[in-house]
Amino acid sequence: MHPRAKSCKLEVSANRCFLQVIFKSMSNKLGIKELAQHLGISIASVSRALHNPNRVSKEMRERVQAAAEELGYKQNTLASSLRTAKTKNIVAIIPDLSDTFNAGVIRSMEDAAIQRGYSILFGDSQGDRARELRYGDLVQSKRADGVIFFSERPPFPSKLLDSESFALPPMVNSCEVADLDGLTIRNKEIPYITIDNRAAASELTQHLIDQGHSRIAVITGDPNTPSTEQRLAGYRQSINANDLELEEELIFEGTYTIESGQSLTKEILKLDHIPTAILCMCDESAIGSMHTLKEQGLSIPEDVAVAGFDDIRFAEFSTPTLTTIAQPVEDIGRKCANLLIDIIEKEDIKETKIILPHKLVIRESTAAISR
């Protein structure tokens, strides 16, 4: 059965006005056809008047637009999309939407998208590859024109990615950008927007070293993510550059969560020699870490210095306030959306690989070593 019932039969009535009322109030459908009929013109003209205004006379344009407005005509975008092969949807695949940093990125992303007439279908992958693929299907099944993904791999089966016959859909890789070295030629071409995680982590480590710390523990994010690998590389780089000993047992593999910061800090406190500083790869972990330290009666930064990463909203309001790396959240989101839309609409694009500046923000949680 087709979902829409057949057009309702109207009783014959001499009262034309009455009929019209019936028509207006009973007819559940108001398409371009009805609008055209109402105006006594062809549907082509209606379509043109609404979406291709200089193709029709000024008079027609105004008449149609007025009627559309008055009767409340809404374009059926499904039909339009089918015909034009453009949906004006983009899908954003995020590992964890409730993460404060991600939420900020998404928010500005959506704002930029809506300004260009696009809506965002968002999918929380929960770090699960199968889910990523499911969201990737949304573009393959024409529900979206392109995809922004936060994981290191495009949300398509590698079988497809490797096949030359598979036209890569418009996509942008955000934040979690794989090291280009490990990629096949095809994947190397995928546009991305990120910060230089390695440099940022290196800078942050250097900051701690400058304050006299030489034994710096690390609480990482999810170990298989590029951001974690890159940040770790940055840490190592600074340790080496300063001729400090790189102690592998000071590196604790965690996840980007508060809980991870808590539990790994407990591990750190079990060490024979407690390090004088802890570098956390996200602010949430740092907050968890500081909580545990305080619980154990340690002062920050006097006993242990703590640094975070991301500069989420709460970093400035923790006790003590948190030294961290600020990412240009707003800009990342906005640029991702705009870049993707440029690609979809085949605009001239200056750059497809963008590394945005980060900033070391020094607050109370780190200070010159005092023991």
Add this chain to the structure above:
Amino acid sequence: MHPRAKSCKLEVSANRCFLQVIFKSMSNKLGIKELAQHLGISIASVSRALHNPNRVSKEMRERVQAAAEELGYKQNTLASSLRTAKTKNIVAIIPDLSDTFNAGVIRSMEDAAIQRGYSILFGDSQGDRARELRYGDLVQSKRADGVIFFSERPPFPSKLLDSESFALPPMVNSCEVADLDGLTIRNKEIPYITIDNRAAASELTQHLIDQGHSRIAVITGDPNTPSTEQRLAGYRQSINANDLELEEELIFEGTYTIESGQSLTKEILKLDHIPTAILCMCDESAIGSMHTLKEQGLSIPEDVAVAGFDDIRFAEFSTPTLTTIAQPVEDIGRKCANLLIDIIEKEDIKETKIILPHKLVIRESTAAISR
């Protein structure tokens, strides 16, 4: 010009296999038609085999499914949606996605939706009515089957809402539910899911009173939101029930943000008599408030007790840990999605107006009065 170029002409070639390769690799299109052609059957059979399996023989079913799998056929959901008038999209309109509480709701909402085969189009309204309406249009223009909205009014122009001829689309009102008294009959029928904000705030206030506080300042959320009004009513209720004096100058109108908590706390500290407790209508404000109090050298809860609302992730990790009202975030999101989908799919629905339980969580930021 139609976006798809005309079918590419193949050179005549004796080598059938070669041709097939060309076909496979050059043809950018693989629709149901091509699949049917490939199998030498009608498109009707393909469609049935894939989506209406008991309508065809087992043999056909398997043959088609195997081929679809092998060739990587993806249904064009646009066409399907157009035909069936179902998009499997729902739009969620949120005033602020980067708000930790909202983000949690949305996350579980999306999870529930995806499990039932729906995707979420989300829109951040930034509290702006015009934006809300724009997102509401997504369902009117058939891009989504229903809408979940976090504001007190449905995202449709009141002209439409009041008109009997406008069939209300499937919708669910989440968290910010208007007082039914102020609504027209039609709006009264809108399903909602929320907690009892009034009771919760009353309970929280009572908790403070029980600890000996009699002058309790309030930092509200956005004053025109139902949640703020209801929480304020709850506050008043408890103040009155305990025969305390209701001092209007202790009520500070803010927004649901950290900054609001900060700046209004500064105002509070300018009072002649500083109240002994501050009730904040969201945890973020409470965090801001505590930050300012500490900045001014006051101890929490000894000098001033602070309570929040929502029990966001960080409430447990602030210093001191925050007394607050826990909302069943996970459940709210999940139930919203499921209720809306039930409505869309016209399932039997037990309840359309759901009030979920909240819970008072007592932590360190409130304690018996000590001055």
Add this chain to the structure above:
DNA sequence: GGATAAATGGTAAACGTTTTCCATGCGTAA
């Protein structure tokens, strides 16, 4: 005034599905 070009609006073919009919073939019962 006639030829040509530009502006305008209509007709109808797509877009890729789903589903209503219908035709066929086959098994079963009378």
Add this chain to the structure above:
DNA sequence: TTACGCATGGAAAACGTTTACCATTTATCC
């Protein structure tokens, strides 16, 4: 054998747009 019903698959109509292609009118220029 006839009749009937059921299982199966095909043809074709719809879903609501956009747009290529025409046909007509109007303006312009000699």
